[in-house]
Structures are given as C-alpha cells and as structure tokens.
Amino acid sequence: MQWQALLDAGRLGDAGYVEGRSRSIFVQDHDRIVFSAPFRRLANKTQVHPLYDHDHIHHRLIHSVEVASVGRSLAMRIGQWLIDRGEIAAGEEHSLANVVQAACAAHDIGNPPFGHSGEAAIGGWFAEQFAQGGGLIGDLDPALRPEFTAFEGNAQGFRILTRLEMYRNAGGMRLSHAVLGAFMKYPVTAAARLALPETERKAYAGLKKFGLFASEEALFARVADATGLPACGDARRGRWWRRHPLxxxxxxxxxxxxxxxxxxxxxxxxxxxxxxxxxxxxxxxxxxxxxxxxxxxxxxxxxxxxxxxxxxxxxxxxxxxxxxxxxxxxxxxxxxxxxxxxxxxxxxxxxxxxxxxFTARRKTELEVSGRQVIRNVLDGALPVYEELARHGWQPGALSDPSEQIARALSLDLRGVTDAAGALHAMADFVSGMTDRYALSVSRMLSGT
Known part of the structure; x- marks a missing residue:
C-alpha cells in the first residue's frame, strides 16, 4: 500500500469535486460529520452507563470527541516519523491527522441506543423473527440473515456515512475515500466472512466482525479501489479487503x-x-x-x-x-x-x-430494561412494513392504523421496495434512536 493512494482526497459520490484552497477536504469531512444529526444524537446514547443523570459520566458524543483528539495526536506523531523516513512529504502529517480525526469522530456513529447491549437486543429480535418465519421476514434472502441476527454498529455507521445522511442514496455525506477507508475496521460483509474458514477469520483482525452490509459493498469497493486496499477472497466465497493502515x-x-x-x-x-x-x-x-x-x-x-x-x-x-x-x-x-x-x-x-x-447492578438492570424497550419498538414498527409489503410497497395504500403509526414514529418509507430494504429501514429507525427517545417510543407503543 502507498500513502499517495491511501490519502486519496476524491469524494464518494462527487467525482467532480475540487478541493478549496483554504480548507482541506479532510477538515470538511470532519465538519460534515460533527454537524450531522446522527453525530448529535450520540450525546444521548450510552457509552457504558445507560441513562445516567450524572453530568460527568461519558456518553457517546463526548467519547467520540476524546477519541478524535487522541487519534489526531497519534497521527501527527506517526506523520512526523513518516516524514523523517521520506515516506510522505513535509506537511502531509496534517493530512494524516485530519483523516484520523474525522474517522475517529465518526467511529461510533452507527451505534444503537443502550450501547453493545442494544446491538445484541436488535440481533436477538431479528433472530426470533427468522425462527418464526413467514410474512416479510420469510421473504428475505437467507444469505442476508446474518446482517440482522448479528446486527453490527460498524456496518450501520458506514451505511449512515455513505447512504443515509445528506445525499440519500447518492453518496451520503460524500466523504473522502481516505476518511472512509480509515473508518472501516472490518472490510467484509457478513456472508463473505461466514464463508471463510474459522482459522482464517481468527487470523486477521479485520475479520473479527463484519463491517459492511451487502447493500453498501459496492460503495466500499470504490473506496478500496481509490485508496489501493488489496482485495482478498474469490467470486465463490465473496470479497474482503486488507485494512487501511490508519x-x-x-x-x-x-x-x-x-x-x-x-x-x-x-x-x-x-x-x-x-x-x-x-x-x-x-x-x-x-x-x-x-x-x-x-x-x-x-x-x-x-x-x-x-x-x-x-x-x-x-x-x-x-x-x-x-x-x-x-x-x-x-x-x-x-x-x-x-x-x-x-x-x-x-x-x-x-x-x-x-x-x-460491566457487571455493576445498575448497569445490568438498565440493560435488561433497554433490551425490552428495543423489542417493543421493533414489535410496534413491524406491522407497518408487513402491510407495506402486502400492498406492493405503496405507502399510500396503508390502512389508517398503520399510516397513523408510521406518522407517529416518523417512519421513513422512501425507497423501501423489498424485504431487505424494509428490514434495513427498521434497523435504521431503531439504531438511530437515543436512549431516552427509544424509551419514550416504547412507552407510547405499549400504552404506558
């Protein structure tokens, strides 16, 4: 891998963009991230301790800011060492620092409410639905099931950055290839990862989890091509990529x-x-x-x-x-x-x-409560999407009760045309919630 390609400043979804003289594209990437609604919502998402009233306990937003600060310091030090070795030109240490700072700011942007227990709750709910079968759930391609039963905040984060936020389905935030490469901890889809032998998965840190939904694999392939990340795997088992050094x-x-x-x-x-x-x-x-x-x-x-x-x-x-x-x-x-x-x-x-x-009593009790909150939210949203499927994916054909739920929950039904799209829309909805909003919606749906 070569630094000239690894620091590629081309924008995903905006090939004609020309960087301004007064502000690096990587600084613009950072600004786009921190001014986005998903980043702002991190202020009310669990870091470790759910729903704490103590003002000095970390939440996801403060954690992300601190990670960005430490990442910038690390990258500046490494960048200076690379200059001394002749690997990059003088001044490029700032590019390294800006890329890392932006990627660090975004690193938790896909995390659901209630932290890692929220990820497990979403995955557990989908697993139960697949076990029951039938309806909308039964229409999903079985190869895509692991994307939902092992719901992964890292993959959701890449989906937010490249598809959902700002330019919807047209590059998302349109961040630079370098920042998106530095963001991707696990450059593999769930299906491609599971097709690999367990020994191979354990041998490489980038295969510890999956970081890509199938719906965004082609987008990351463009990032990998631009930044020179080596592709691995084959057509039969699926592709995966080596990790960006940053x-x-x-x-x-x-x-x-x-x-x-x-x-x-x-x-x-x-x-x-x-x-x-x-x-x-x-x-x-x-x-x-x-x-x-x-x-x-x-x-x-x-x-x-x-x-x-x-x-x-x-x-x-x-x-x-x-x-x-x-x-x-x-x-x-x-x-x-x-x-x-x-x-x-x-x-x-x-x-x-x-x-x-992690075993503290208050944390454990709130994680149990949070798991039920997420179940209530997904149980309440599912009938809307099932009815949407029965009516040929036409939102205007929804019954009054379903239309009312969709309006009350502000469900985004745009572009939902198949089972995979519907289930991703549900995951988008619940994972984007703050802890307190998820609790509020759960209470509304359950009538309490």
Missing part, C-alpha cells in the same frame, strides 16, 4: 480512551473504589513521581488519566514504527495496543472492567 490508529485511539476513561467513570459512579482505580492508572502511566499532596481524589484520578493517555500514545506510536512494514503490506494481524509495551497493563484494565464495571 484504521489501526483510529482503533488505538478508541482503545486508549474507553479503557482509561471507563476507569475514571467507574470511580465517579462509585462502581470502583479510589485505590483500585488509582493503582491501575498509576501503573499504566509508568508510576510518575508527581507531588499530589494538595490534590483531591477526583483531581488525582484526573491527573493519572491524562498521564496514562500520554503513556499509551507513546507506546502505540512505538508499535506502529516497529510493525510498519507488516502494516503497509496488510499482513499485520493485531492491534497497536496489543503489540505495544503497555499491552499487559491494558489487559489488566480490560479484566477489571469485565469483572467489576
């Missing part, structure tokens, strides 16, 4: 932020005591010799969080440099955090989170 930087920024900040939030909520959080962050920060005698516990944790982020950035830059040849060949199989000198500390934090944060 995906590793976006992923590292995300890993750094959520691991470290989850600890700080757990201290704030009381799910973890001060001594436990202090020890974990102090170890990751390299046990800095700072005078903290005049600091409160909150200030001390905040200081250690900042120092830990700095130490993690240094470690990830070192890992990128050490594995550069494999990264550019597309053969690097892990993550920068996993390949870094701080991997042991991060493993300890992940274990701590899994054992004591």
């Amino acid at each position: 995906v590793l930087v976006v992923e590292a920024a995300d890993d750094i932020c959520y691991n470290i900040v989850d600890l700080e939030d757990a201290f704030t909520t009381g799910d973890l005591p001060y001594d436990v959080v202090r020890e974990a962050l102090d170890e990751l920060a390299g046990r800095p010799n700072r005078d903290v005698a005049g600091l409160t516990r909150v200030e001390h944790i905040a200081l250690l969080r900042a120092l830990a982020i700095g130490a993690a950035i240094n470690a990830c830059v070192d890992a990128f440099e050490a594995h550069y040849d494999a990264i550019m060949a597309g053969s690097f199989t892990g993550s920068l955090i996993g390949a870094s000198a701080r991997s042991g500390e991060f493993t300890g934090i992940e274990n701590l989170a899994r054992e004591r944060i």
